[in-house]
Amino acid sequence: MIQFKALGGAMEIGANSYYINFFGTGIILDCGQHPRKEGYDSLPDFSLIANDPVDYVIITHAHQDHLNSLPFLVKLHPYIQVITTPATRDIAEHTLHNALNIMREELDPIEAEKLFSHEEIDMLAGSIIVLPYNKPLQLAGHDHKLHEEITLTLHDAGHILGSAMVFLECAGRSICYTGDINPFDQAVIKGASYKGLRAEILIMESTYGQTPDTEYKPWQKEKERLGTELNKVFNKGGSVLMPVFSLGKLQELLTTIWQLMHKRKVPFTDIYVNGIGMKLNRLYDRHRYLVNMVDPNFQVTGTGYRNITTIEKKEDLFKEPCIVMASSGMLNEGTLSYTLAPLFLQQKDCAVFTAGYMDPKSAGYAVANAKKGDHIYMPGHIKAIPVKCSIKKFRFSAHSSADGLTKIAAEINPERVILVHGDEGAVLSMGSILLKKMPHIKIHAAEQGKLIDL
Secondary structure, three states: OOEEEEOOOOOOOOOOEEEEEEEEEEEEEOOOOOOOOOOOOOOOHHHHHOOOOOOOOEEOOOOHHOOOOOHHHHHHHHOOOOEHHHHHHHHHHHHHHHHHHHHHHHHHHHHHHHHOOHHHHHHHHHHHHHHHHHHHHEEEOOOOOOOEEEEEEEOOOOOOOOEEEEEEEOOOOOEOOOOOOOOOOOOOOOOOOOOOOOOOOEEEEEEOOOOOHHHHHOHHHHHHHHHHHHHHHHOOOOOOOEOOOOHHHHHHHHHHHHHHHHOOOOOOOOOEOOOHHHHHHHHEEEEEEEOEEEEOOOOOOHHHHHEEEHHHHHHHHHOOOOEEEOOOOOOOOOOOHHHHHHHOOOOOEEEEEEEOOOOOOOOHHHOOOOOOOOOOOOOOOOOOOOOOOOOOOOOOOOOOHHHHHHHHHHHHOEEEEEEEEOOHHHHHHHHHHHHHOOOOOEEEEOEEEEOOOO
């Protein structure tokens, strides 16, 4: 018996979490939190597996939408075994503490007191089973129905530090879950290596399933365009705000801009960074010989950035040209990028550069799609904010294009594909593309709570 059920992340990019019953062994793939929702509404619906066996949870990478509900799952299932790569385990030790602090602020004091403690997060992090890339591990749940165990193997997904594709095999049946996957080299992380990998069932992300390849820019071309646009702003004496995610996007863009500066494509300028991103930079350096890096000798901490807390007044950011790389990447309310955006938007010589996917309902999406002369309504602001600065959209993506996803599917050559991690348009578009290229396969669009018998 093989069954699939989405607990979150179906027809959306949110609280990604997927349940597999693999011959009686219950395996959860990822355990995320919705970036735009608050409190318990941001979690996957774990009640959907209240009567199912739950033995293992495999975390593909440490982004919020794949990791942050893990403590809630462990509280419900204290004997569950957590498996991930060594790098993801080390990142989780930092980011889960940060997530707890945010969650406590979102809930009323009585509910906040019921949450797990920082000590419990330390215990959870210490109990995680680390599994290096390409090293098989045998699994069998309490109610496993076969004598043959399940073989789990993790492969580098090329998305961020420690990201993994999941391969499960048992009794001649095989499942691949791509997680978030990127087959193309970034500035720091090399693209995924999936050649020669095969699986009967493919659970595949579809983030850019609706994005034409003409809009999907190669990293090197976007790097050149970024240099050109930075120079335009600096020549006017302006500063640039770049909303970025602290994990992945920050490290890649710090390196990209450092490369532009050292090749004299862009003048040396102060770069300010905030929060947990600086700790994550050090983890990138610590693991640089253990994952597939473009240049393992390069250190992100050597890019010369400064802590934004050294700035006494926000207005000081406009005295001399500088770059501010602030989280969150989607300008979520309460974050530094959200706080700084209204200031930058009203500076005529400054700019806001966005760098990747924006949820259509996020403040970041509204900013990214605005132009000079517009007025933007942001949550928490009574009045519309006039746009006086320039706004540029870049696509420094850590996800595969639709064409790349099609090639990945063709290489893995499944009999069935389950599409997850994409809004409805992206999922339907990706499904249509796959059916044209691979008419012999059966395609499922995951729906939350709907059981797919495989």
